Amino acid sequence: xxxxxxxxxxxxxxxxxxxxxxxxxxxxxxxxxxxxxxxxxxxxxxxxxxxxxxxxxxxxxxxxxxxxxxxxxxxxxxxxxxxxxxxxxxxxxxxxxxxxxxxxxxxxxxxxxxxxxxxxxxxxxxxxxxxxxxxxxxxxxxxxxxxxxxxxxxxxxxxxxxxxxxxxxxxxxxxxxxxxxxxxxxxxxxxxxxxxxxxxxxxxxxxxxxxxxxxxxxxxxxxxxxxxxxxxxxxxxxxxxxxxxxxxxxxxxxxxxxxxxxxxxxxxxxxxxxxxxxxxxxxxxxxxxxx
Ligand SMILES: [Zn+2]
Numbered sequence: 001x002x003x004x005x006x007x008x009x010x011x012x013x014x015x016x017x018x019x020x021x022x023x024x025x026x027x028x029x030x031x032x033x034x035x036x037x038x039x040x041x042x043x044x045x046x047x048x049x050x051x052x053x054x055x056x057x058x059x060x061x062x063x064x065x066x067x068x069x070x071x072x073x074x075x076x077x078x079x080x081x082x083x084x085x086x087x088x089x090x091x092x093x094x095x096x097x098x099x100x101x102x103x104x105x106x107x108x109x110x111x112x113x114x115x116x117x118x119x120x121x122x123x124x125x126x127x128x129x130x131x132x133x134x135x136x137x138x139x140x141x142x143x144x145x146x147x148x149x150x151x152x153x154x155x156x157x158x159x160x161x162x163x164x165x166x167x168x169x170x171x172x173x174x175x176x177x178x179x180x181x182x183x184x185x186x187x188x189x190x191x192x193x194x195x196x197x198x199x200x201x202x203x204x205x206x207x208x209x210x211x212x213x214x215x216x217x218x219x220x221x222x223x224x225x226x227x228x229x230x231x232x233x234x235x236x237x238x239x240x241x242x243x244x245x246x247x248x249x250x251x252x253x254x255x256x257x258x259x260x261x262x263x264x265x266x267x268x269x270x271x272x273x274x275x276x277x278x279x280x281x282x283x284x285x286x287x288x289x290x291x
Pocket of ligand 1: 062176
């Protein structure tokens with residue numbers, strides 16, 4: 001079974017990305033994120049059934065499809081309430097917004113994919129008042145606009161996608177980031193935490209938060225430096241993207257193009273705002289140039 005106990009009241013289901021379980025009392029549980037699809041939702045319900053646990057609420061850290069995919073089926077079958085931060089709630093209730101924002105316009109038919117557009121669910125705004133005793137939330141913006149994490153009474157921190165575990169960072173250097181400035185601020189916040197165990201959604205759990213933060217930080221700085229190198233002469237967005245795909249061994253398809261474009265736009269915004277790059281329009285082409 002994929003169920004793992006991490007503390008007295010804290011469990012995870014080790015799926016493609018982790019699902020958190022917090023024991024509210026002997027029989028009731030809160031679920032943190034619901035994985036990629038209906039099938040993960042079913043698996044969560046089966047595992048909870050086998051433990052005689054009743055799902056009392058779902059807490060979504062953010063609106064990415066691989067964190068909310070099981071929402072719909074659990075809510076349909078068990079009528080549970082789902083909570084998420086305000087902006088993330090809007091995206092979870094209107095999942096087509098994720099493909100609109102990734103594409104940057106009216107998405108074409110090839111972007112109407114369950115990995116990009118999960119089924120909608122009804123969501124309430126997350127607040128301290130709705131959380132069971134022993135569970136706290138904290139803001140982790142950057143990877144997505146309004147992502148949150150959760151701390152359990154076992155002193156275990158669920159960090160969502162704010163950092164990737166060491167194994168993941170080594171395999172996939174280019175992590176999805178929406179807002180680099182906020183991402184750096186969130187890394188500083190995570191570095192300052194004092195916890196027993198840290199649980200990223202992707203990759204191995206860790207104890208040494210300072211080490212993992214440094215890995216994630218250095219990785220991001222390397223990408224900034226690489227973009228500076230690409231734009232040393234001057235480069236269009238498509239040239240930057242092509243270089244990134246080739247250097248980081250990525251394979252371009254409709255979905256990767258959308259997600260990596262969104263991330264690279266996040267980097268370019270950060271670098272333009274911090275005077276690392278400038279933009280030049282020449283003969284109706286936009287060029288990015290390193291300063
Ligand atoms: Zn995510």
